[in-house]
Amino acid sequence: MFRFLLSRLALIVPTFFGITVIAFLFPRLLKGDPVLLLSGERGVSPERYAMLNEQFGFDRPLIVQYFDYVWHLLGGDFGTSIATKSPVLHDFFALFPATVELSLFAVTFAVIIGIPAGIIAAVKRGSLFDQGAMGIALAGYSMPIFWWGLLLIVIFSTTLGWTPIDGRIGLRYFFDSVTGFMTIDALISGQRGAFSSAVSHLILPTIVLGTIPLAVIARQTRSAMLEVLSEDYIRTARAKGLPPRRVIGVHALRNALIPVVTTIGLQTGLLLAGAILTEHIFSWPGIGKWMLDSLSQRDYPAVQGGLILIALVVMVVNIIVDVLYGLINPAIRYRS
Amino acid sequence: MALLEVDNLTVTFRTASGPFVALDGISYRVDQREVLAIVGESGSGKSVAMLAIMGLLPPSATVKADRIVFEGRDMLAMTPRQRRQIIGKDIAMIFQEPMASLNPCFTVGYQIGEVLKYHLGMRRGARRKRIVELLEEVRIADPIHRMKSFPHQMSGGQCQRVMIAMAISCRPKLLIADEPTTALDVTIQKQILELLMQLQAEEGMGMIIITHDMGVVAETADRVIVQYKGRRMEEANVLDLFANPKSPYTKGLLAALPENATGDRLPVVADFTPDGPAAP
Ligand SMILES: Nc1ncnc2c1ncn2[C@@H]1O[C@H](COP(=O)(O)OP(=O)(O)OP(=O)(O)O)[C@@H](O)[C@H]1O
Ligand SMILES: [Mg+2]
Numbered sequence: 001m002f003r004f005l006l007s008r009l010a011l012i013v014p015t016f017f018g019i020t021v022i023a024f025l026f027p028r029l030l031k032g033d034p035v036l037l038l039s040g041e042r043g044v045s046p047e048r049y050a051m052l053n054e055q056f057g058f059d060r061p062l063i064v065q066y067f068d069y070v071w072h073l074l075g076g077d078f079g080t081s082i083a084t085k086s087p088v089l090h091d092f093f094a095l096f097p098a099t100v101e102l103s104l105f106a107v108t109f110a111v112i113i114g115i116p117a118g119i120i121a122a123v124k125r126g127s128l129f130d131q132g133a134m135g136i137a138l139a140g141y142s143m144p145i146f147w148w149g150l151l152l153i154v155i156f157s158t159t160l161g162w163t164p165i166d167g168r169i170g171l172r173y174f175f176d177s178v179t180g181f182m183t184i185d186a187l188i189s190g191q192r193g194a195f196s197s198a199v200s201h202l203i204l205p206t207i208v209l210g211t212i213p214l215a216v217i218a219r220q221t222r223s224a225m226l227e228v229l230s231e232d233y234i235r236t237a238r239a240k241g242l243p244p245r246r247v248i249g250v251h252a253l254r255n256a257l258i259p260v261v262t263t264i265g266l267q268t269g270l271l272l273a274g275a276i277l278t279e280h281i282f283s284w285p286g287i288g289k290w291m292l293d294s295l296s297q298r299d300y301p302a303v304q305g306g307l308i309l310i311a312l313v314v315m316v317v318n319i320i321v322d323v324l325y326g327l328i329n330p331a332i333r334y335r336s
Numbered sequence: 337m338a339l340l341e342v343d344n345l346t347v348t349f350r351t352a353s354g355p356f357v358a359l360d361g362i363s364y365r366v367d368q369r370e371v372l373a374i375v376g377e378s379g380s381g382k383s384v385a386m387l388a389i390m391g392l393l394p395p396s397a398t399v400k401a402d403r404i405v406f407e408g409r410d411m412l413a414m415t416p417r418q419r420r421q422i423i424g425k426d427i428a429m430i431f432q433e434p435m436a437s438l439n440p441c442f443t444v445g446y447q448i449g450e451v452l453k454y455h456l457g458m459r460r461g462a463r464r465k466r467i468v469e470l471l472e473e474v475r476i477a478d479p480i481h482r483m484k485s486f487p488h489q490m491s492g493g494q495c496q497r498v499m500i501a502m503a504i505s506c507r508p509k510l511l512i513a514d515e516p517t518t519a520l521d522v523t524i525q526k527q528i529l530e531l532l533m534q535l536q537a538e539e540g541m542g543m544i545i546i547t548h549d550m551g552v553v554a555e556t557a558d559r560v561i562v563q564y565k566g567r568r569m570e571e572a573n574v575l576d577l578f579a580n581p582k583s584p585y586t587k588g589l590l591a592a593l594p595e596n597a598t599g600d601r602l603p604v605v606a607d608f609t610p611d612g613p614a615a616p
Contacts, residue, residue: 232436238392240451240502241424243417254441330486331440 004326008319015315016308020073023307024066027300034058034082034298056082056300069304078309079301083294088305092287097180098168099275099286105202106210106271107264114214115260118221122229123248133218140215145274149208149281156204163204166283170197209278213267220263224256231255258329265321269314339510339542340366340389340427343402347381347388347566350396358384358397360566364544366510371536371543373557373574375550375589381566382546386512390429391419407509425455428503432515434495438487444498445483451505470501474531493524497531504535510542518548529555550589554578562586 035052036044044052053059057068072079078088117137121130157165164170168182175189183202186194228234229252237251276288283289287306294302347359359381366372374382388399389411404411406427411419423429431437439447448467452458458466464483471479474497487495496516503511513532517525533556536543545556553560553574560577562570562585569583581587 232431232433233439235392236431236437236499237439239390239424239429240454241420241422242450242454243420246454251439251442255439329441331488 005319005323008322012315016312017070019308019311020070021066023304023311024069026307027295027298027303028062030295030298032298034300037298038082073308078305081294081299081302083297083299083302088301089309091290091302092306092309094180095285095287095290097177098182098284099272099279099288101181101183102202102205102209102278102284102286103271103275105206106275107213109206109210110213110217111264114217115221118218118260119225119248119253119256121218121222122225125226130222134222137215137218140211141219143211143215145208145212145277146281148211149204149278152204152208153281164197164201168198168201168285169194170201173197205278205282205284208281209271209274212274213264213271216263216267217260221256221260224259225252228252228255254328258325261328262321262325265317265324268317268321272310272314337368338365338405339368339370339407340364341403341405342385342389343404345385345388345399345401345404347384347393347400348398350398358566359388362561362563362566362568364389364561366542366544368509368542369536369540371533371545371556371558373553373560374544374546374563375548375553375560376563376569377548379565380563382563383514385563386429386514386544386546390423390427390512391416392423421455424451425506426508427510427512428506428508429512429514430496430499430503430516432518434492434499434519435487437499438495440487443484443486444490444495448483448498448502448505451502455506466505467501470505471498473504473535474498474501476501491524492520493528496520496528500528500531500535504539504541507539508541510544511536512544512546514546515548516545517552532556550592562589 035049035056035058038052039048050059057065060068069079076089078092080086081088081091084091117133121127121133124130153165156163169186170193173186173189173191173194175185175191175194178185178188182198183195186198225248229248234247234252237247242251272288275286276291278284279286279288280292287310291303291306291310294306342362342364344361344363345359346357346361349356349358362381362385364372364374364385374385376382384393384397387393388397388401389404391411393399401412406422409422411422414422438444445464445467448470449463452463452466467483468479471482476482476494476497482490482494487498490498500516511532516532517528520528529552532543532545535541545552547553557574560570560572560574561568562577562583564585569585570577570581572582577586578590581590
């Protein structure tokens, strides 16, 4: 297990450097000058422009800028945001919990519905439920997030007035951030109604962000279950006289979960990409919205740092998934 | 008294190319402490018959029979729930592929313990003791340690021993062994067969053993049913069958034993089937 982890960590190094190159070049390939955007409508004199350009270091050759950036990165310095003038790392971690909270809700939503739906579809293969659920899953899988989010807002927020349109909590609640998770902080604050307000703000974003993972998990669970149900050991479990609940829910599911957990883990990158759009739709103050805002201001350090940090998060989650895969699959756990 | 009586069992599968009759009106009877062997080539419906009795065929199968009676109880009239109280407990079954028959995600101890819990309601401590006992009974060395192993950490022979331990855990009255040694090495085959026969004698179980191997029949069975394409070719006492086979198909099976070879090639079963020898 330890060696396995080491080999995974060794892979991180080249991946990390690749990502720094992409993250560094990506914002610079876009049209638009951060200095000009920073000075806004009033414009800027050529002398002041030159001064600012030098101050940010944009006057140097790209290659020098890159190595300078990486050098600082290795020391843990992600630079200073041009827009907020505070360290990128600080901005990132101030907003990251909001994204994590939303993502966790979305994944939980997808798992709680997707796994049972996949199991039932597999057990009742070819039934109306199976066909219906898989049809919906296919639709959900190809749902454009932006359109889906707007549709839900129009129905449930604007027309029915059941859910709030944006933000993380009602304006009349105010308390200090302890964990950064609004639902938990609301509970800690003890203010009446704060928790339900936080939850109601999460409902639509959770559905929007969770829809694609839900579709993927339901389909993956179904196909994994179908495969497992035809295995000899399922026949053995039934020959033991075990009730169907146990044959399916324990003997089959335990095996089917191995590929499903892997799928869920590998979806993290996609989930964060989806979070960027979802946060934009619902004005959710997380890193997704922050990244988009930084991008429109050509805030190079913020965009670069954000991309690299998101990539790091995805890599760490993938390692966790690998470890988890080993833990739930005894055949791997005991190989070494 | 008959332990199991099956009259006129017919199994039809719904398939893409229309109904397929896998079993065409065969009757089986096993007495207490009796060993019945069922022989016949691949596809003759041996496994299907046993799975039909256990109620384990997929929904695509239609099972018809005049009677399926176990210990005087009519299995055909039972609800699935009532049937589950019998299978795994009074009627147990072991299969051809021991490795694949055990769940790779659970320890062998857990998989044996499950039977004890569901059928006998044994508690944790009692289960543990009984699992060790059972593993000793099937001659697995170091059972306290071994019960924590996963199937992939064991050999095929050991897995089959675990399957046997699981099958005998509730002291069944009937043990169905579907080609229990086919997937194993020759030396292991002999050990497993000896173990099975010893347990059968000790526990006084009735047993149905399915095999291709007339050698196995000679060593184990009291009575033999020879089956071909879902039909019964012959049923006889084992000594009578070897001394005086009636159907040409049985003669073929016996002639195909290496020790009966005459001439320059081994006879094959196809030479004797009702359809006649295959064209050269
Ligand atoms: N689920 C099923 N659907 C359709 N046909 C089936 C199914 N199960 C078995 N059969 C068919 O029924 C026939 C009898 O199969 P069975 O498994 O009983 O043979 P067998 O005598 O046990 O052979 P073997 O010695 O290879 O185990 C075969 O022709 C097989 O193709
Ligand atoms: Mg068979």
